[in-house]
Amino acid sequence: MRSAVETVLGRRSSGSQVLRRARRLKTAPVEPVRNSRRFDRRVGRPNRTVSRSNPGSTVRARRLTPRVGRLTLDGPTNCPGESDELARSWVTFTQMLRSVLTNLVLVVVGLIALVGSVLFSRSQLARTRRELLARLRDAAPIALVLGLVLVANGIVRQHMAGLSWIVGWELTWTFYQLEGGLVPWIQSFRTPALTAVFSYVYVYGYAFLLVFPVVAYLLLADTRPLRVLLTAYTINYTLGPLVYVFVIAYGPRNFAAESLLYDVYPQYQLLTAEVNRNTNVFPSLHVSLSVTVAVVAYWTRECYPAWWYLGALGSGCIAVATMYLGIHWAIDVAGGVVLAAISLWLADRLVDRRSLADRLRRRQQQSEE
Template identity: 45%
Template sequence: MLLFVLTGVITVVVLFLLCLLSVICLDRKAVAQLTNEPALIVSRLRSIAPYAGLLGIVLVANKGLQNVIYDLSMEIGFEATETIYAVEGSFVAFVQAGFPEGMNYYFSFMYVFGYVVLLVFPAIAYFVSDSLEHLKILLTAYGLNYAGGIVCYTLVVAYGPRNHIPEQVSQPLLDLYPDVTTVTSQVNRNTNVFPSLHTSLSVTVFAIALMTRETFPRWFTIATIMSTSIVLSTMALGIHWLVDVVAGIGLAAVSVALGTIIVERS
C-alpha cells in the first residue's frame, strides 16, 4: 500500500513538472501540428520502435535479473569499497560539509523527482522535433548506460560512503524521507554504486541537450542546471563516491559516442 501511495505521489509531481517544461520549452506550433496529424505520430512511433524496443529489453533484463546479478556479483565480483576509499578518502564528507543543511531538501527533490523528469522530458521534446535522430541517440545511449551498469554491478561490489563510513558521512535522503527506500529498493541495491547511473544518465541527457541547444535553448539551460544538481546530489546525499561519479561521466561519454555511431550507421 505504501509503495502504491509513494509511486502515485512521484507520478503526479513528475507529470506536473513535465507539463510545465512542455509549456516552457516546446514549440507550440510543432506540438499542434503533431497532435493534429495522427498519421505522423504513428510514423514517428514506427521509426523509433527498434530503439525503444531495445531499451525496453535492457530495462526488463535489468529488473528481472536483479537478484541473479546480485548473487553472481557476490560470488565473482571484486570488492572495491576499500580500494575506492583508499583513493579518495573522505571527499564525500568534505562535499557534505560544503553545503548548508537546508540544501538537503533541494538535493533530495532533484535525486528523486528531478531525475525522472530529466530522463523523460527530452524524449518528449525530441519526439516533437522535426528530426528523430537525437531521440534515437537518446534511447540508444540510455540502453548502453543500463547495459554498462549491469556489467559493472556484476563485476564490482561496492558500498556507498553512507554505508562504509557512516561516522563521517550522513544519509540526508533517508533521514528526511525514510519511506523513500520503499521505492528505491525496487530498482536498486546498496552494492550498486560503481558507476553512478544517476550521474551517467544525467550527463547523457546533458550531452544530447548540448547537441540540440540551438533547437531547444531553454531546455539546454534547464538540463544543465538539473544534471549538475543531480550529479552533486549523489555525493551530497552520501550515496556515491567521487570515483563512482567520475566512472558515471565516463560511461555517459562512451554511451553517447556509441549511440551516435549506431544511429548514424543504421
C-alpha cells in the same frame, strides 16, 4: 508518512535496528559473504580474515560491513505467530510504495507540463499530432530494445548479488583510501534546506530529466535526436549493470558518511530498493544518464536553447546530490561520466542519419522497381 515508514523500516533507515527488524520479518538484509571471511560488526572498520597459512594470525581484508543491507519484503508467509504481523507489514509496504510512485508521477507530469508550456509552440504541437504515428514507428525499434533491457535488468538483479560475490571484487575500502573524507567534507555544509533540495533533485529532478527529453524530441520533425537518446539509454542500462557484476562497492552512507536522504526521507528507500542494490554504486547511473541527457541537449540546442541550460544545471545538481546525500563516492561520479561518454559515442555511430521508416520506404521502392 514517516511513522508508517518506521513501522516497516524501523526508527531509522540505517543501523542495527533496521537489521534486527529485517531479520525478524524474514527478509534478506545483506548479501551473501564468502566462507573464508567473517563480519566485523563495528561499522566503518574493515573485517579481519584468518590466514590459511597461519590460522592463529589475522590480516586486513578489503571486505566492509554495511550498516544495513537491502530491505525486501516478499509478502506474508505462514510462519507461526508472525503471519498476521507480516501480512500487516506487507500491506503497509505496498501502500507506501504506491503512494511514493503516485507522487513521483504527479510531480514529473506537472514539471513536463510546466516546462513544455514554455518550450513548445502550438504549431509544433499541431504538426506532431499529424505526424505522431510516423515518428513513433521510427523510434519503436530502439524503444522496444530499451524496454527489453529494463525488463532483463529487473530479472537479473534478483540473482546478480550471488554471482557478484563469486566473480567480483569488493572495492569499497579502495575507494575510501583514494578519496579519504571527501564525501563527509561535502556533508559538513549540510543544512535542512539544502538536504531537502538535493533530495528532491535526486528523486524527482532525476526522473524529470530522463522523461522530458523523450517528449521534447518526439515533437521534432527529425527523429534522430530521440533515437540517439534512447540508444544511449539502452547502452547505459546494459553496460552499467554489467560493471556491477564485477565491481562490488558500498556507498559512503554504508561506511563513512551519513545517509541524509534515507534518514530524513525514509519513504524514498522503498522506491530505490525496487530498482537498485546497495552494492551497485560504481559507476553511478544517476550521473551517467543525466550527463547523457545534458550532452544530447547540447547537440540539439538550436531546437531547444533553454533546455540545454536546464539540462546542464540538472545534471550538475544530480552529480553533487549523489555525493551530498552519501549515496555515491566521487569515483562513482567520474565512472558515470565515462560511461555516459562511451554510451553517447556508440549511440552517435550506431544510429543512422536516416530514420528507419525512410530506409524501409527506399527498400520498398527498390523492390517495386
